[in-house]
Amino acid sequence: MPKCLGIYIEDDIIKYSKVDKTKDVVKIESCQVEFYEKSQMIQTVEKIIRETFSLKDPISINVSNELYNYFEVFSALKQKDKNKLVDVDFEYFCGEKGYNQESLESRILYRNSIEDIDKEKALHISTNKEGLYRRIQDFGNVKITHVMPVPISIFNLLDLGTKEENILIVNIEKDTKVTTIINGEVYHVDLIPQGMGDILAAVNAIENDMTKAYECCKNTTIYTHDMQDIQPDDNEHIDDIMPTLYKIVTEVQNIADSAIGQISKIYITGMGTAINNIDLYFQEHIPNSKCELLRPFFIDNSAYSKLPIKEYIEVNSATALALDGLGYGEKTVNFKNAGGAGNGIEIDRKTIVNFFKGLVDPDKEMNAIDKTALRLTICLLIGTLGYAFASHFIAKEMDFKSAQIDAQINVVKGEIEDINEDIININTGRNAYDQMYTTLEAIKNPPEDENGNASTNASATLERVHIPKDAIPNLLYRIVSIIPRQVRITSIKNTENKHIVIEAQASQYEQLGYFRAALSTSGYLENVKSTSGTKSGGTVVITIEGDLP
Numbered sequence: 001m002p003k004c005l006g007i008y009i010e011d012d013i014i015k016y017s018k019v020d021k022t023k024d025v026v027k028i029e030s031c032q033v034e035f036y037e038k039s040q041m042i043q044t045v046e047k048i049i050r051e052t053f054s055l056k057d058p059i060s061i062n063v064s065n066e067l068y069n070y071f072e073v074f075s076a077l078k079q080k081d082k083n084k085l086v087d088v089d090f091e092y093f094c095g096e097k098g099y100n101q102e103s104l105e106s107r108i109l110y111r112n113s114i115e116d117i118d119k120e121k122a123l124h125i126s127t128n129k130e131g132l133y134r135r136i137q138d139f140g141n142v143k144i145t146h147v148m149p150v151p152i153s154i155f156n157l158l159d160l161g162t163k164e165e166n167i168l169i170v171n172i173e174k175d176t177k178v179t180t181i182i183n184g185e186v187y188h189v190d191l192i193p194q195g196m197g198d199i200l201a202a203v204n205a206i207e208n209d210m211t212k213a214y215e216c217c218k219n220t221t222i223y224t225h226d227m228q229d230i231q232p233d234d235n236e237h238i239d240d241i242m243p244t245l246y247k248i249v250t251e252v253q254n255i256a257d258s259a260i261g262q263i264s265k266i267y268i269t270g271m272g273t274a275i276n277n278i279d280l281y282f283q284e285h286i287p288n289s290k291c292e293l294l295r296p297f298f299i300d301n302s303a304y305s306k307l308p309i310k311e312y313i314e315v316n317s318a319t320a321l322a323l324d325g326l327g328y329g330e331k332t333v334n335f336k337n338a339g340g341a342g343n344g345i346e347i348d349r350k351t352i353v354n355f356f357k358g359l360v361d362p363d364k365e366m367n368a369i370d371k372t373a374l375r376l377t378i379c380l381l382i383g384t385l386g387y388a389f390a391s392h393f394i395a396k397e398m399d400f401k402s403a404q405i406d407a408q409i410n411v412v413k414g415e416i417e418d419i420n421e422d423i424i425n426i427n428t429g430r431n432a433y434d435q436m437y438t439t440l441e442a443i444k445n446p447p448e449d450e451n452g453n454a455s456t457n458a459s460a461t462l463e464r465v466h467i468p469k470d471a472i473p474n475l476l477y478r479i480v481s482i483i484p485r486q487v488r489i490t491s492i493k494n495t496e497n498k499h500i501v502i503e504a505q506a507s508q509y510e511q512l513g514y515f516r517a518a519l520s521t522s523g524y525l526e527n528v529k530s531t532s533g534t535k536s537g538g539t540v541v542i543t544i545e546g547d548l549p
Contacts, residue, residue: 003029005054006322007045007061008150008315009135010174010197012036012210013271014044017318018052021326026298031315033271035210042138049142059139060146060325062317063335064131067104068151068189069093069124072113083108086122105129107333109152111187114260123186125149125333132335146324147335151177151189154269155330156323157316159297166261168252169294170282172196172272173317176248178255186330187260192251194244196271202240214274217241221276224284241275248272249285256289267294269316422485471548475500475524482518486511490541498548500525505541509533512542523549 003020017031030052036044049055071089073082086108094101109123136144154169158181167181174197180188196217203213216237222245256263266289268279273293282291293313312319323329472494483489484506491503502519506512512533520528525546533542 002326003054003057004145004322004325005049005052005057005059006318006320006325007048007059008173008317008321009041009045009062009064012038013174014041014048015315015318016048016052017315017322018054018057019319019322019326026323026326028296028299028312028319031312031318033214033314035214045139055142058143058145058325060148060321061135061139061144062153062321063125063127063147063149064135066125066127066149068191069126070188071122071124072116072119073110073122074118075112075120076118082110082120082122086124090124090126103129105132105335107149107335109186109330109333111185114182114187121187123189125152127335136336144336146321148321148324148329149189149333149335150317150320151179152186152333153320153324153329154179154294154316155181155186156320156328157269157294157296158267165264166259168256168259168263168266168289170248170252170266170268170270170272171317172248172268172270176251176270176272178252180255180259182260190251190255192248194247194251198244199241199272202244203237206237206240214271218274218276222278222281224277224280245272245275245278245281249282252282253286256286263289265289266291268292269294269313271314273310273313471498475548478522478524479519482515482522482524484511484514487515500546500548502544503541504544505539507538507540509540512540516542516544519544519546525549 003018005016005018008015012035014034014036015032016034018029020027020029032048034044034048049059069090071086073085077085090106091101093099094104104126105128106124106126108125111121111123113119113121132147136147150171150173151169154171158167158169165181166183169179169181171177171179172195175195176192178190178192179186180190182188199217200210200213203216204210207213207216220235220237220241222238222242252266256266266282266286268282268291272278279291279293293310294316295309295313296316296319299309299312320329324334476492479489486508487504487506489502489504491501493501495501504512504515506515512530516528516530519525526549528544528546530544531542533540535541
């Protein structure tokens with residue numbers, strides 16, 4: 001006759017429900033809601049275990065402060081590849097939020113995506129490792145077999161005949177968690193920050209006793225608009241309760257409206273069900289879905305006549321956890337088992353110590369289990385070392401390739417900058433060269449005046465003074481063949497006889513120096529000399545003088 005004790009723990013509230021299963025008959029042996037001081041949590045848990053005779057029975061507890069995230073992967077991928085992609089997405093999420101991924105323990109549920117038939121939706125659940133391990137250690141040596149997220153476990157309470165419907169389960173505990181069930185599977189979990197924690201705090205501010213505040217909630221009745229006239233005068237805390245309930249029901253309505261497909265039923269569960277007519281209040285605000293209290297599928301009024309049905313419903317979170325320990329629910333999200341395998345195999349610290357003691361004992365004959373464990377240990381060590389080496393090598397190669405790519409990018413950027421600079425120089429110097437060409441053509445073929453004589457005013461920037469007719473055109477043609485690309489000529493003058501004065505500019509002294517030397521060494525000008533140059537706004541200007549040969 002397997003039994004399991006489900007314990008649901010919040011900051012100052014503990015719910016427990018001990019469930020046994022004989023063949024196909026499931027029943028609750030004992031259940032209760034208890035309030036405790038935070039410093040007395042361990043003592044309260046020990047008292048519950050002792051009073052329910054559960055010292056040797058499996059115990060299932062809840063994960064606290066868990067995070068829910070959602071990612072998409074292609075369904076055709078292998079499982080290990082899906083897990084890697086989800087890990088990468090979660091790492092990116094942690095980076096955005098400033099979370100330390102190494103401090104979080106995670107589990108994943110995969111569902112066929114309703115939005116995209118080629119993909120799967122990954123429901124990613126994570127919690128703080130330190131808090132998780134500390135919670136388990138608080139239970140001492142008792143047999144903790146399951147540590148489960150309640151929004152997933154609450155699905156255990158549904159009747160098998162309703163699991164194909166689209167359903168919302170609204171679990172009103174300290175805060176409120178809404179589980180969306182699509183096509184008979186848990187598909188989404190939403191957190192509403194308001195819950196019974198706010199209601200009890202408001203009532204406790206008046207009553208100064210948490211247990212009494214809870215009793216006041218159980219004695220409060222919500223009346224719908226059709227029942228306002230019969231509302232009794234002793235409903236004294238209704239004004240402390242209704243603002244929070246209104247926020248909850250409004251958020252639930254928004255979740256139902258945005259869900260995929262029509263939500264046929266909305267189940268209300270948790271401590272919030274202590275308030276009378278809460279299901280009618282939900283029904284009034286969400287008329288398109290049937291709203292009712294979540295009764296565990298195995299509960300029958302005649303079989304549980306010793307307690308009112310609401311006494312069982314208010315501990316539904318603990319009962320759902322107990323059903324996990326009896327084989328119901330999603331085994332892959334069990335935070336007690338490494339990797340969420342949920343295979344029921346547990347190796348405690350004492351077993352590990354004894355195993356390694358046996359390895360160093362030469363006189364001990366190893367049995368089949370020891371040999372298998374030794375092989376597994378060796379394979380694990382080899383795999384770990386291989387993985388560490390491969391990871392280090394791949395990371396090093398990636399860093400090297402990344403550095404090469406960055407270097408190539410910088411080279412390309414430099415080349416692009418040089419090309420852009422050349423384009424600017426070409427565009428800015430084009431007009432000057434066009435003007436020089438026009439001047440050259442005008443000198444070769446001067447226009448005639450009214451008397452038929454050639455004009456000597458072919459250019460505003462060129463003056464000819466008693467020199468051979470072809471001297472200037474020949475000089476200009478030669479200059480074009482030797483002038484550096486970065487140098488621009490702004491003026492050429494024949495001041496007297498064969499004396500030529502050239503004004504030129506460039507961005508660097510070296511280019512102008514090269515131009516002056518080319519004029520001298522080529523023999524195009526004699527007695528070449530130049531000014532030292534002046535620099536203005538990044539441009540160097542010099543004057544070069546010389547005589548035609």
